[in-house]
Each structure stands twice: as structure tokens, then as C-alpha cells.
Amino acid sequence: MLSSIKPRTVFSKTSSHLIKFLSTYTREPAQALKITLPNGLQYEQPVGIFINNKYYKTEKTIPVENPSTEEVVANVYAAESSDVDYAVESAKTAFEESWRQTPPLIKGQKLVKLADLMQENKELIASIESFNNGKTMALARGDVQLAINYFRSTAGHADKLDGRTINNEEGYMNYTIKEPIGVCGQILPWNFPLLMLAWKLAPAYITGNTVIIKPASATPLSALFVASLLEKAGIPEGVVSILPGSGRVCGESILTHPQISKISFTGSTNVGKHVLERSAQSSNLKKVTLELGGKSPHIVFDDCNFEKTFKNLVNGIFMNAGQICSSGSRIYIQDTIYDKFIPLFKQYIETNIKVGSPFDPENFQGAITNREQFNTIMKYIDLGKESKQSKLLTGGERVGDKGYFIKPTVFYDVPQDETILKEEIFGPVVTISKFSTMEQVVKMCNDSIYGLGAGIQTENISKALKIAKLIKSGTVWVNTYNDFNENVPFGGFKLSGIGKEMGIESLDSYIQTKAVRIKLD
Numbered sequence: 001m002l003s004s005i006k007p008r009t010v011f012s013k014t015s016s017h018l019i020k021f022l023s024t025y026t027r028e029p030a031q032a033l034k035i036t037l038p039n040g041l042q043y044e045q046p047v048g049i050f051i052n053n054k055y056y057k058t059e060k061t062i063p064v065e066n067p068s069t070e071e072v073v074a075n076v077y078a079a080e081s082s083d084v085d086y087a088v089e090s091a092k093t094a095f096e097e098s099w100r101q102t103p104p105l106i107k108g109q110k111l112v113k114l115a116d117l118m119q120e121n122k123e124l125i126a127s128i129e130s131f132n133n134g135k136t137m138a139l140a141r142g143d144v145q146l147a148i149n150y151f152r153s154t155a156g157h158a159d160k161l162d163g164r165t166i167n168n169e170e171g172y173m174n175y176t177i178k179e180p181i182g183v184c185g186q187i188l189p190w191n192f193p194l195l196m197l198a199w200k201l202a203p204a205y206i207t208g209n210t211v212i213i214k215p216a217s218a219t220p221l222s223a224l225f226v227a228s229l230l231e232k233a234g235i236p237e238g239v240v241s242i243l244p245g246s247g248r249v250c251g252e253s254i255l256t257h258p259q260i261s262k263i264s265f266t267g268s269t270n271v272g273k274h275v276l277e278r279s280a281q282s283s284n285l286k287k288v289t290l291e292l293g294g295k296s297p298h299i300v301f302d303d304c305n306f307e308k309t310f311k312n313l314v315n316g317i318f319m320n321a322g323q324i325c326s327s328g329s330r331i332y333i334q335d336t337i338y339d340k341f342i343p344l345f346k347q348y349i350e351t352n353i354k355v356g357s358p359f360d361p362e363n364f365q366g367a368i369t370n371r372e373q374f375n376t377i378m379k380y381i382d383l384g385k386e387s388k389q390s391k392l393l394t395g396g397e398r399v400g401d402k403g404y405f406i407k408p409t410v411f412y413d414v415p416q417d418e419t420i421l422k423e424e425i426f427g428p429v430v431t432i433s434k435f436s437t438m439e440q441v442v443k444m445c446n447d448s449i450y451g452l453g454a455g456i457q458t459e460n461i462s463k464a465l466k467i468a469k470l471i472k473s474g475t476v477w478v479n480t481y482n483d484f485n486e487n488v489p490f491g492g493f494k495l496s497g498i499g500k501e502m503g504i505e506s507l508d509s510y511i512q513t514k515a516v517r518i519k520l521d
């Protein structure tokens, strides 16, 4: 049995509430829960909040569902404000006393070790993800592999983060130093629970920061499991804390904590705006990066390859049951093929896109991750059905009466000003509209408050390159869609966000540049 956490030297003389709190922090260790997954794999699921490489009980729990059955499969302890304080204290201590000085190569080696441990446990981690999020095993395996690849790739950047010298002036010498920011708060969504953890953890970690991660309340299981690998990878106490807990309590405590210097958030645009407001109000003006919503256009030109295009459109909108911020949720088809393309696309969807248990390899689409989102999507479907102009091509209803399954749903002839075309639905629902010229479609694409992704289907590469330049979005996919690589930066324009994740660009948000200017007498 672990004894309660002992108070340690308090680094922050300014934070008197912290000093008081530390002397009364007495959480007990939390035991793991034995779970048998639908594919027969058995494992021990940690359910405690994770601080200093240990799991702790708290006073409240969050029920965690399997969205394919609507059953509660675990109760996970929820962090409160005092737990955030303790996690920040341990993160700050790790940052000041060891982590910021740890040689980059050593940090990189540990991250590679974590990636190796995840690789060994890949099938189990993917199964946990499918079980808790509702995504198909094929997709979950892809997510876990991308997370592993990103860890490995980021580890390779470890010893290449240098400043520069600026010596173009007589009588002075200047140089810059790249420094970590400190303790970072990272708030995760539920659509890619593990992958978003990787996208946030890797760049913060490798640049020498320490992190407090809050998973979404609906999907804390994979993050808590991966936490159990951190110590085995040699990652010291305090570098990574994982705190499930409600947005209202745990999330707010992270946003307002005076010792957290940076927030990275992925989720809804409304909460993203709130994160910015909180940063402005907080005592230390936290640096903020945001990965928010989208309503991404997907253009189909008359010279496209139909078969490839069907596949790309489907990956664009039905992958992860449409719960992807970059989903290609507005399809624009050129008028010259419009009437021919639509019935063929309907046939393709109805023949190929099976919906059901994420553990059945026949299914392309699993469950919606939670009831709230399921209800939101069904409301948008009703709106589409009530429209006088938009027409339902396929889908438009749930599948079965248990589990949050929704048929792939397509509306066509959708005018540019309809709600289902303007607002993010975040589900397997797509609009189709008609265009005639390149200029017209670019205008239609850019007519959105969002700017995250875009797709172009054409065999004419010159046309694709011209349009790629004109589209106002963070990513443009040509003859592919929702196709990610660890070296390629991702992040939105306009209301879709601030900053980049993945690629070398992701490191920028976790370092600050110090300039040293020396007068030579």
C-alpha cells in the first residue's frame, strides 16, 4: 500500500493556497479494474488519476460507457481542483529540478522506449480505444500506429533544437536560445483519445516541458492505460500527469492555474473561445494553441477517377463515424457529372459502408462516441429532412435500438445557406451541392467561418495546385482525404484554431526564444 502523498518543498512562495493544500493532500492509491474486451483480450485497466507515476482515488467518479452497448464499463476517478494543484506542483518540481536540464538525447531515448512499449501492446491499446470510443479496430490500429510513429519521429528532433547566431552588425554579437515554457495544460477531445494525447504530449515533452493532460470524460481509458507504460519507459515522476475529470471542475482548474504557462486544447469552438478568454483573465497570460471545429469542403471535378473519388469521399466523411474535425462534410460536385455521379455514389455507400460493432472487421463505421453527440447528429438529420430544398439520398436514421449507431447519411441539392451545410455536425452526415466553374467553387469553399481541411478530386494536377493555393484552410488533400502523416503539420485557419500539431512545426508552440545581445567593446 502506498501511503498518502507527503508534502514537499513548496517552490512557489506566492501560492499560499498551495502550501496550505499540500499539507492536507491525502489521496489513497487506486486499484486497477479487470476488464475482458469484446475480442476476448483481458487486461487491468487503471482507473485512478495519475500523478507522480502513481494512480490515486478521489472522492468522485465518472461513469465510462461502451458506446456500442450503452453499458457503463468502468468508473474512473475524477480530479478536483486540489488534485490539479498537486499535479502542477509535481510538474513544476520535475520541470525546474530535472526535466528542463535533461539532455535531449536522453529524453528522446525514453520516448522511443515508450513507443516500443506501445508497439508491443498495440493490439490491446487499439482494442481499448475501440471499446471506449466506438471506432473500428482497423481505424484504432491506425491511430495507435500513428501515435507510435509520431513519438519516434519527435524523438528524432530532440537534439536538433538549436538557437541561431546573428552577427551581421559591427560591435555586437547576438545569439538565441530555445527554451521550454514550463508546465503545460493539455485538454483532449473524445474522438481520437490516444492520438490527440500523442499529438500534444510529444512536442511538449521533447522540448523540455512537463504536462498535465485532461482526457475527455467520455474516453479516459486508453490514456490511463498508456500512463502505466511511462515509468517502464523511464520517464520520471512529475513529467506527465493524467487527470480525468469534468471540464467544469478539472478543466477550469487547469485553465486558471497560475503555475500553468501554456494550454493546448482540442474540442469545440465554443470551449476553445472560452480557453482564450480564461488565458486573458488568468494572472499569467497563458500561451494558447487550439484545434477546433471545421466544415471542410470536398471538391469533385468532372475529370476525377470515380472509383478513387468514392473511396476518398467516404474516408472524408464516414471515417470515425464522421467525428473528425477535418471531416469533408460539404461535397461540391461539378454540374457536368452531377446527375450521373449521385446515384453511383449512393450505390457505393449502400453496398460498401457497413455500420455496427467496431470489433467486426466487416464494418467500416462503428458507434458515435456518446449519447450527447448521437442526439446532436440526429437533430441535424431532422433539420435536413425538414428542408424544402435539400433531399435525402441515403441513411437518415439510427441502426438498431442499442448502441449509438447512425447510418451514413447524405443530403443533396443542398443550398449554400442551409444550416446543415454551414454548421459542424460532427457525425456521418454530408451535404452535396452543385458547382460549375473553378472560381465559383473556390468561393463556395471559402464561404465558411472554419478553415481546417479541404479535398480536391481531379486527374488534372495543375488545376489541383491552383485551387490548393486559393483555399483558406490549414490542410488541402488532393486525391486522398483524412490522410495523416507524423511529419506533416495539421491545424486550422479562421475559427478552426491556432497553431499546428505534428511535423516540426508542432515544436514551435512549446518553446520560447530568448535573445542574448552582447556589446563588444
Ligand code: NAP
Pocket: 187, 188, 189, 190, 191, 214, 215, 216, 217, 218, 245, 246, 247, 248, 250, 251, 252, 255, 266, 267, 268, 269, 271, 272, 274, 291, 292, 293, 324, 325, 373, 376, 424, 425, 426
Ligand atoms: P468540448 O466540450 O469542447 O470538450 C472537449 C474537451 O474540453 C473535453 O476534455 C471537455 O471535458 C473539456 N472541457 C469542456 N468544458 C471545459 C471548460 N469549461 N474548461 C476546460 N475544459 C473543458 O466538446 P464536446 O462538448 O464533447 O463536443 C461538442 C462539439 O465539439 C462536437 O459536436 C464537435 O463539433 C466538437 N468537437 C471537436 C473536436 C475536434 O477534434 N476539433 C473534438 C471533439 C468535439 P469533458 O469531457 O469533461 O466535458
Ligand code: MG
Pocket: 268
Ligand atoms: Mg462539451
